[in-house]
Amino acid sequence: MIRIRNLAVRIGDRVIASVPELDVAAGECVAIVGESGSGKTTTLLATLGLVEGAAVSGEICVGDVDVLTAAPADLLRIRGSRAALVMQSPQAALNPTMRLGTLMRRALARHGVKGGEARSRADEAVAAVLLDPAILRRYPHQVSGGQAQRFAIALALALGAEVILADEPTSALDVTVQAEVVAVLRRLRDERGLAVLFVSHDLALVSTIADRVVVMKEGAVVECGRADAVFTRPSDAYTRELIAAVPRLPGHSGERPGEEET
């Protein structure tokens, strides 16, 4: 669903993100991990052609659309329905003066879906993210952060999204709520075959959801591969450092993959 080749994002002559190769297939979750300034969010935004003030080169395809050469109308079509962007604070993206149901109905109407069809799509999408349909009668300020985040995903589903791009979708949430959002993302990947590209600084979280992992540092990819391989046998020193820095709970994972004796 997503295919990236030789992506380079430059400001002046400085490369702020460079990704030689990244693919996300349907039914697959790929995570980009790294610290502040690693270029992970830039890469995510570039995937939808949303990087501003920088020169983007290379090849980015979402479905059959080449993002860098597409006509504005095609780009809008991808952003509006095929691919959905889920950000850290979804509440900021929801119009505070509208009930969530109204918001969803209007979004569907813009895509030509109205009446009974819109209602059934809304109900179905809300159920898919494990929310109570009663939530559609609430205003954004009346729902919790985790509910808002799941609603944002539901909105994307109702519009027929096949790709979800998520930027730290759970880092503002409590751990118990984070677990719910992650469970929803896993379910959508497994049951609906959604392609998920997920950006996070939380390696432990990533290790529980990602099929493949891309580790970035200072704009460059330092390691990529199957998640279990990267986490148990990291080949790059920086990946090992990142893994070692994750705080651990007692009575679990006595083996610290990749950690060197100190």
Next chain:
Amino acid sequence: MSERPAVLGAETVTLAYGHTAVVHDVSLSVGEGGIGLIGESGSGKTTLARALLGLLRPRSGTITYGSRDLTSLDRKERARFRSDVQPVFQDGSEALDPRMTVEASIGEALTTHHRMAKADRRARVAELLADVGLDSALTARRPHQMSGGQRQRVAIARALAVEPRLLVLDEPTSALDVTVQARILDLLEGLAAEHGLGYLLITHNLGVVDRLCRTSHVLFAGRVVESGPTTDLLTRPAHPYTLALRDAVPRLGGEPPRPGGRTEATPAESGCPFRLRCPFAVGVCGEEAPGIRDVQGRMVACHRAEDVLAEGEVPRAPRK
């Protein structure tokens, strides 16, 4: 665990904003070493921190500083309290004047609390920056010229400049990258071991608490629901909420985290406040609020603590 009397304590403290009580009957004390305060958003942990810093008067109960009631201190004692107990908040930029350079910010603390001469200041500022892993080249920067992680470390350096006996840390590392977080945790561990620094660490990150705090309190809806040795709480929780928190933490290479079950349910008004989210809830939980009691070496407020402990494993929370 500490021989010396606690520096700071709360005794049956209830805190309220207007008519709404948000912290109920909480007691804890902090001396040397780390004490953890664990809870999710809305649990009242930041409100409690504000009260401990003397920024919010309890509706009932007392905040104690040494053996004194915080509200009874005279001006001189209050100044002493202000330098003994230093806060570090989640966002370091809140603690820094946007117009002041790093050197001026930290230097101000040195001058105010230690009457340090200007000549000595520069060397001390560089030393403090090195302690938090920052380059002394940053001394001329202003807050907006630094990253969030750098600002947070400057805020910690500034708090340490005063040579406090105690830090009240409210989510001090949750905005930082993991490698920077690891360095800050090392620093705090070292200061506690070498200088007997005490700290109250308020966080939702159980891994951080486990590293730094021998004893922890778990707060739910403004009440302490479980207290005891941190390792015990995390390896064998006796309260279903502690269990839910622990099982929701993603583990490197582990099973997917478990949803805590109906997190959107608001705390119950009657009976046990946690019962609407609790997979262990039975009839009595709706009739009677559980008091806090001693169960196998920790204090826990749950009618079914023995069952929670015995089960070891939480049954999966019922989903709608």
